[in-house]
Amino acid sequence: MLEVYMEDMIVKSHEETDNAAHPRRVFEQARKCKMRFNPEKCTFRVRAGKFLGFYLTERGIEANP
Numbered sequence: 001m002l003e004v005y006m007e008d009m010i011v012k013s014h015e016e017t018d019n020a021a022h023p024r025r026v027f028e029q030a031r032k033c034k035m036r037f038n039p040e041k042c043t044f045r046v047r048a049g050k051f052l053g054f055y056l057t058e059r060g061i062e063a064n065p
Helices: 022-034
Strands: 003-004 007-011 049-051 053-057 060-062
Touching: 007 022
Parallel strands: none
Antiparallel strands: 003 007, 049 053, 053 060
């Protein structure tokens, strides 16, 4: 699943096996549209992290510590 918020994106999946396939599809579509990503702002294969001022985990959205 891909969610886009202005200039920020998150690609997520429920299954570990999809973790490589989903970003690959996003990059393929971005390439077709001539979009570019800043590698310094890209993070891959994380189980939790800050996004848009919230802390996202496998359990859902939590308060930002």
